[in-house]
Amino acid sequence: MGSGKVLKCSFCEEPAITVVRYAKLRLCKKHFTEFVQRRVLKTIDRYGLVDRGWRVLVAVSGGKDSATLLHTLSTLSKELGFEVTALHIDLGIGKYSEKAKEAAEKLCKALEVPLVLLSLRELLSVELPELVAKSKRPACSVCGLVKRYLINTAALELGVQAVALGHHLDDLLPYIVKNFVLQNLGGISKLGPKTETEEVFVGRIRPLYEISESEAALYAHIQGLPVVEEVCPYAVRGESLEEEIRSFLNTVEAKRPGFKVAFARAVAKNIEFYREEAEESINKCEYCEMPTASNICAFCKLTARVLGKPMGSDVRSKVRRILAEVKTL
Numbered sequence: 001m002g003s004g005k006v007l008k009c010s011f012c013e014e015p016a017i018t019v020v021r022y023a024k025l026r027l028c029k030k031h032f033t034e035f036v037q038r039r040v041l042k043t044i045d046r047y048g049l050v051d052r053g054w055r056v057l058v059a060v061s062g063g064k065d066s067a068t069l070l071h072t073l074s075t076l077s078k079e080l081g082f083e084v085t086a087l088h089i090d091l092g093i094g095k096y097s098e099k100a101k102e103a104a105e106k107l108c109k110a111l112e113v114p115l116v117l118l119s120l121r122e123l124l125s126v127e128l129p130e131l132v133a134k135s136k137r138p139a140c141s142v143c144g145l146v147k148r149y150l151i152n153t154a155a156l157e158l159g160v161q162a163v164a165l166g167h168h169l170d171d172l173l174p175y176i177v178k179n180f181v182l183q184n185l186g187g188i189s190k191l192g193p194k195t196e197t198e199e200v201f202v203g204r205i206r207p208l209y210e211i212s213e214s215e216a217a218l219y220a221h222i223q224g225l226p227v228v229e230e231v232c233p234y235a236v237r238g239e240s241l242e243e244e245i246r247s248f249l250n251t252v253e254a255k256r257p258g259f260k261v262a263f264a265r266a267v268a269k270n271i272e273f274y275r276e277e278a279e280e281s282i283n284k285c286e287y288c289e290m291p292t293a294s295n296i297c298a299f300c301k302l303t304a305r306v307l308g309k310p311m312g313s314d315v316r317s318k319v320r321r322i323l324a325e326v327k328t329l
């Protein structure tokens with residue numbers, strides 16, 4: 001647009017703020033908003049992510065992706081007849097977590113979505129940096145493990161039908177490629193648009209499965225959603241294999257618009273095949289009865305090693321108490 005000429009929206013007289021190349025559309029703010037919402041709606045439809053009457057727990061980190069997720073889901077929930085509740089986990093990563101929590105609270109207030117807040121300090125008496133230092137494991141793996149455990153615990157206690165995660169196309173595709181390269185085909189089954197509910201595991205859905213990172217960011221920006229501007233101090237970008245693959249996929253996308261969405265759809269189509277490759281047995285943890293592939297879950301293993309005691313069942317009862325208070329409010 002260097003010529004100074006303002007391009008018009010494909011649907012109205014307003015100036016276009018973005019070009020969606022794979023859809024061959026130039027869109028103004030209003031029509032871009034509608035475009036994303038319709039795409040999320042179609043994703044829900046195509047993969048059967050939500051049923052009427054369901055209650056969906058939306059994991060909200062304070063970042064732009066989950067803000068876009070919560071906004072689109074709460075908008076669509078009326079039309080599709082389901083309910084949303086938000087969950088934010090305060091990990092205690094200094095200023096970053098404070099800001100993230102503030103953003104999540106503001107967002108839920110603005111959208112009038114009930115918010116469940118869980119704080120690691122309250123549940124374990126330690127925060128993430130201490131867990132990371134003592135466990136001698138990479139921060140992102142400890143963080144992921146703790147979040148997965150708490151999200152599943154909250155979802156079970158609340159009795160929701162699904163947990164919605166803010167993962168978009170550009171989060172998922174690099175891991176799908178990486179798993180394929182390493183021929184860890186079973187791993188791909190967990191990167192599709194949904195995972196099924198099992199006895200002690202609430203199914204995950206990814207309504208942003210066909211939305212790119214830049215679309216999710218633009219949507220949050222246009223809607224003026226409160227998001228944390230700081231980057232997590234543990235985040236390392238630019239050097240990992242996933243990052244290399246991400247930039248490769250974007251190079252292909254630039255030459256062949258629509259490539260990434262087509263790839264995601266092809267994977268989703270074959271997800272049953274990948275699930276058979278996974279063939280993990282799901283057991284219940286000896287200490288806390290939460291799902292695990294072995295006898296002791298990763299959370300109980302971690303806390304036993306770092307804190308001297310497997311904390312799963314303690315944490316579960318604390319979460320139950322917290323949620324009981326939330327319910328009676």
Ligand SMILES: [Zn+2]
Binds near residue numbers: 009011013014028031
């Ligand atoms: Zn328009």
Ligand SMILES: [Zn+2]
Binds near residue numbers: 298
């Ligand atoms: Zn356990």
